[in-house]
Amino acid sequence: MNASFHDVIVIGGGPAGLAAAISASDNGANVLLIEREARLGGILKQCIHDGFGLLRFGEKLSGPEYAERFIDELRQRAIDVKTLTFVTKIDNTGDGFRVHTVSRGGVTVETAKALVLATGCRERTAKQVFIHGTRPAGVFTAGTAQHFTNLLGLQPAKRCVILGSGDIGLIMARRLTLEGAEVLGVYEAKPTPSGLTRNLHQCLYDYNIPLYLSHTVTRVFGADRLEGVEIAEVDDRMTPIPGTQRRLDCDALILSVGLIPENELAESLGVRLDPRTKGPVCDERCMTSVDGVFCCGNALHVNDLVDYVSANAEQAGKAAALYQPHERRLIDLQPSDDLLYLVPQKLDLGDLDGDLTVYFRSRSEENGCTLEITVDDTPVFTKRYAFLRPPEMEQLTLQPRNWGLAENSVVRFSLKRQEQEAQT
Ligand SMILES: Cc1cc2nc3c(=O)[nH]c(=O)nc-3n(C[C@H](O)[C@H](O)[C@H](O)COP(=O)(O)OP(=O)(O)OC[C@H]3O[C@@H](n4cnc5c(N)ncnc54)[C@H](O)[C@@H]3O)c2cc1C
Incomplete structure (x- = not known):
């Protein structure tokens, strides 16, 4: 097992990790950035719609364009980058951290004085929203549908229902419509929509895609492939109202039912989590309850704009670079x-x-x-x-x-x- 030392190790190469690594380097740290995927950019790689960077650059960029600006900046600095490298475990040695990784080169241990956790978030699945029925193909999270459509060039649906009015679901309603799919509607259990107002207009209303509030999907039908879903109205406690169920025939159910910060590594270090954000409790410099461990971006709390993610990550990267135990x-x-x-x-x-x-x-x-x-x-x-x-x-x-x-x-x-x- 090899071991190398850096002042700061940043885990995650999405917009948060990129901004944190650049900022840590600019503040004098010797930095290693570790990313499990082959390419940097995080989830932005698959967000080909525009609207990124309005606050930061005053321009409407696509996700890959926004990420590329930071990747270009990163390349101009002496920052070590390991892609296709997965962080499996971290030990707190008291005066620093041992970061265990797995890659094609084998198992490695990297050491650092401070860590920045920029591991992003993950999507809630069908199981987490208690949908009954069989387990046919055709039930996707909105992010998976986005990955199929935008990165793999595959069409996951011809006639679909979207459950949840989160931003990724709204964006996929428009995306699938543009790809020729029929989107029967977006069904939201709450009495108010969950997505940004601008996405409601640009993704649903402009394309005449109906939004049904206080409705949910209670069951899926189909053996191998999804054949339909059962829709029901819900009361103010979000419980299905008996007698309101109806079946809609469709070949895909796209779920946009929430994002959860990805914090297994933080938890393994004993970092305290906030039940409200599901991310670490942190101070004004993004330092968690464990000294020397910083967190930023969607791993800290789910952000609606990537511009906020970059700003917050710059703060975390700087603080990690300047970190002195106190x-x-x-x-x-x-x-x-x-x-x-x-x-x-x-x-x-x-x-x-x-x-x-x-x-x-x-x-x-x-x-x-x-x-x-x-x-x-x-x-x-x-x-x-x-x-x-x-x-x-x-x-x-x-x-x-x-x-x-x-x-x-x-x-x-x-x-x-x-x-x-x-x-x-
Ligand atoms: C599916 C999906 C679609 C989205 N679409 C939009 C959108 O259209 N518009 C918008 O404004 N926002 C969107 N968001 C929100 C978007 O995630 C944030 O704006 C931004 O990408 C968050 O940046 P981040 O760096 O915190 O996380 P991410 O972009 O998720 O980056 C986290 C990175 O950490 C890496 N990582 C995680 N764990 C490990 C590990 N153990 N070892 C090594 N690497 C690891 C991941 O591979 C990933 O590259 C979307 C989010 C999701 C989940």
Whole structure:
């Protein structure tokens, strides 16, 4: 077994890993980037539609174009890259990490002072949304259908139903329509759509693809190949309403029912996960509960725009490069129940000089509300929003050095609705 030493090892070569590796290198670190696939770019390789990079470059790029800009930057630096290399295990040695990998060259152990986990997310499957019936071919996650269509040039469906109104499902509704398939409809169990507003317009309404809210798929039919699905209306607890079932004949069911951060490696290191994000609990520098282990991109929390992923990963890469073990004085950043989640979850009192970038989502659709941050019940920041929607993540840059924070401070983020505002 060979062993080589780097200051920083970045695991995952998607947009997060690329930006983290570049930023770590620019901040003086000797960097190794490890990617299990043959090519860098992560999931962006299969996202051939445009809309990437509007915030960062002010241009509408396709996924591969966006990724290529970072791959070009990476190649201009002395960053070691290992592709077709899978990280199987990591040991924490106390003063660094031993990263075990498997590749065509065999089993290798790489060592580093700091790690950046940029392993992305995975899609929820049919089993995770409790669909009954047989197990015929023709039930795909939207990402798998995207892979078949855009990378392999294969058409996974001629007449299909899409379950879930997440962004990848909306994008695949349009993509499959353009490839000549009939998309019978997008069925969403919640009373509101899960995807970005721009995707609802550009992918469904512009192509007359119907969206059925408060509906779900309860059963699939077919022995070898899918022959149909059973659709049912659901009540406000998302339980199918008896008597509303009907069968739709189709040859494919495409699932877009959520993404989950991929965190087996983090868990094996004892990194604490946040049940709200399903990603690691981290501080303002993206450091997890394990000193020297940083996390960014979709492994940290599912982002809706890749531009946010790159910005967040640059922060993680820089922090990993500059990492020196020190005693952390962490306080909680607490989201109220109105917020689906808040990242980061912790703030290090020893690091109040810089700006704090936070990401949050509201739990429900809000028209006219104010985000209020309080320290020990005293407001220190407010921002008014004309509307908030759970699918649309919000980003804020704050200056906590002005908040008078101490070790026992309680920092709380909450939403005030119009009627509450009127009362105060
Ligand atoms: C199927 C799918 C389709 C998407 N489509 C869109 C879209 O159309 N538009 C959009 O804005 N966003 C889309 N997203 C969201 C998109 O994932 C993010 O914007 C962005 O790609 C996240 O970057 P990332 O680097 O965190 O993750 P990824 O792009 O997923 O990259 C993670 C990388 O880590 C590697 N990796 C994981 N584990 C290991 C390991 N153990 N060893 C070595 N390498 C490992 C993976 O192979 C992968 O290359 C999609 C997500 C998915 C899952």
